[in-house]
Amino acid sequence: MRVAAFTKYDRQAASTRQRLLQFLPSLEAAGIAVDYHSLLGDGYVQGLVAGQRPSPAAVAGSYLRRLGQLLAPPDCDVIWVYAELFPFLPAQFERLAFLGGKPLIYDFDDAFFAAYQESPNALVRRGLGDKLEPLLRGAAACTCGNDYLRDYAARFCERTLVVPTVVDTGLYRPLGQIDGNGPPTIGWIGSPSTWVDVRPLLPLLSDLHRETGARFRAVGAGAAAAADRFEGLDLVDWSEAGEVAEVQAMDIGIMPVRDLPFQRGKSGYKLVQYMACGLPVVASPVGVNRQIVTEGVNGFLALDDGQWREALLQLIADAQLRRRMGQAGRRLVEDSYSLASQAPRLVELFQSVAASR
Missing domain, CATH: 3.40.50.2000 (Glycogen Phosphorylase B;)
Structure with a gap:
């Protein structure tokens, strides 16, 4: 099985690492090959951390590159989208994910809809408040980071489930004993x-x-x-x-x-x-x-x-x-909340969605 994954950022963003990249070994072991495409690269994230203003030309180039990727639908069995395809563009651009007729899994671990619906800018609220609905309505399944997000997504996508954001407990583990010496x-x-x-x-x-x-x-x-x-x-x-x-x-x-x-x-x-x-x-x-x-x-x-x-x-x-x-x-x-507890669920979901084509 081949999956085309579309992320908002590259691996320097925790969302990309924790919602997709850490699952790749488990997916690959199950015969699921993932080709992922980030909208904004690590340079963009590094600039935000440093307090630098993003280059409008570079951002526009990133959007055009993604547009080209979707207008020539990827050769895959399943499309996976994290968050949104085109931040701050209307819902019509999100519908491009369905051009190739492939089943889509939508994933999110933040209330991106609220950022639009609660914006202080009335034009953003009016024009983009419902921009994620086409992705959710058209998705074969939706994975959500928690119950709050599931309650929102389930209004539009029947197959909605909670997959919490997890860590690899083989890497994240306690270090030594707490001895109580000195201020903590x-x-x-x-x-x-x-x-x-x-x-x-x-x-x-x-x-x-x-x-x-x-x-x-x-x-x-x-x-x-x-x-x-x-x-x-x-x-x-x-x-x-x-x-x-x-x-x-x-x-x-x-x-x-x-x-x-x-x-x-x-x-x-x-x-x-x-x-x-x-x-x-x-x-x-x-x-x-x-x-x-x-x-x-x-x-x-x-x-x-x-x-x-x-x-x-x-x-x-x-x-x-x-x-x-x-x-x-x-x-x-x-x-x-461990990789070991959640990876099998994600593998089963991809297999099930691909089989239902």
Whole structure:
């Protein structure tokens, strides 16, 4: 079986690595060959991290290249689309995916529809609020990162299922024993686009450093985060080669999220990364976070500064609590959020869709 996959970004984007690339060995072992085409390359993502403005000419060239790929339908058995084919273009362009008459699997792990529907620009809301519906209505199946996204997709696609964003637990694993010596490190890993969710918590993290010595280590926040520096904040550039080691170097993982329509569609990937490495977590009770975090078992849910402070102080002070919660989180990831648990489901889906042509 041959699959033509269309992603928004290349491998430097977590969405491409976690929703497609990490599954390739399992798909290939089942006789499913995947040829993937990214719209925007790694240079585009690197520029965003560095705070650089994308080149309009380069972006236009990327769109034209994708247009050519779809106007000459790929030689494949199944088409796989992540997110959308042409961001900020009307729905008619998404319909090009069906030109060759191949069955299509649509995948998403963020509430991309909400970004259009909640846009402050009235023209965007009116013209693009329903732009993803043609892909969903025409798809043979839709895979969603969480229940919130499934509830949206199921309105248009009958065969809609949740495939959570997962990690390879052979790579993401706990590193050594928690000995409780010295102040722990509170950690966060993400991207410049999600750093905005962390900013409201920075004054509290600064206070905790002064009171307890606990440092805050932020991985992947981007160049703009330099303006947020305080004593006790360590800003670390993200790299694919180093991301696992960076998470393993943390003692507590955090995921603050604003309670907004787009954020409710987040798939909790940070929490999965932390838990796979045996870390206890503290997260906002938004979206799938409430499903991943069991209060007092593998972490805490914190609604306001008072709850964040209480949860972090408990974990800072108690190494054994961190260890117990980290072990519980690791078990959850192995059972439900691991590559080993989800790859067979994806293989079966591709085989089923191809067979129903």
